[in-house]
Amino acid sequence: MFFPSRQKKKYRGILLDTPRNNDGRCEQCGGVCCSSFTAIDISWDEYIRLEKLGAKRLQLSLFGPHKLEIDSGCEFFTEGRCCIYEERPDICRRFFCSET
Numbered sequence: 800m801f802f803p804s805r806q807k808k809k810y811r812g813i814l815l816d817t818p819r820n821n822d823g824r825c826e827q828c829g830g831v832c833c834s835s836f837t838a839i840d841i842s843w844d845e846y847i848r849l850e851k852l853g854a855k856r857l858q859l860s861l862f863g864p865h866k867l868e869i870d871s872g873c874e875f876f877t878e879g880r881c882c883i884y885e886e887r888p889d890i891c892r893r894f895f896c897s898e899t
């Protein structure tokens with residue numbers, strides 16, 4: 800009897816102190832980090848910027864960081880990459896992951 804493989808690739812990630820840009824990995828992994836969390840923390844300036852870019856899944860908070868919900872995939876991840884790459888939040892710029 801044939802059972803399809805249920806093994807998923809495993810990744811580990813860290814938040815870097817400084818952003819990384821254009822290192823090519825984002826186009827290779829299919830946006831794992833863009834759908835692996837329920838939400839990401841964003842600043843007020845980022846909240847405003849993302850709202851202007853059409854974000855529909857923003858959470859305004861009076862007591863903690865504002866959020867962009869990304870559970871089941873970030874709304875800005877389209878056609879295999881971040882469609883607001885140059886405008887993406889700081890946390891996206893500093894997140895670094897690799898296959899384990």
Ligand code: SF4
Binds near residue numbers: 830832833873876891
């Ligand atoms: S803003 Fe871009 S990099 Fe950040 S989670 Fe969404 S698609 Fe991914």
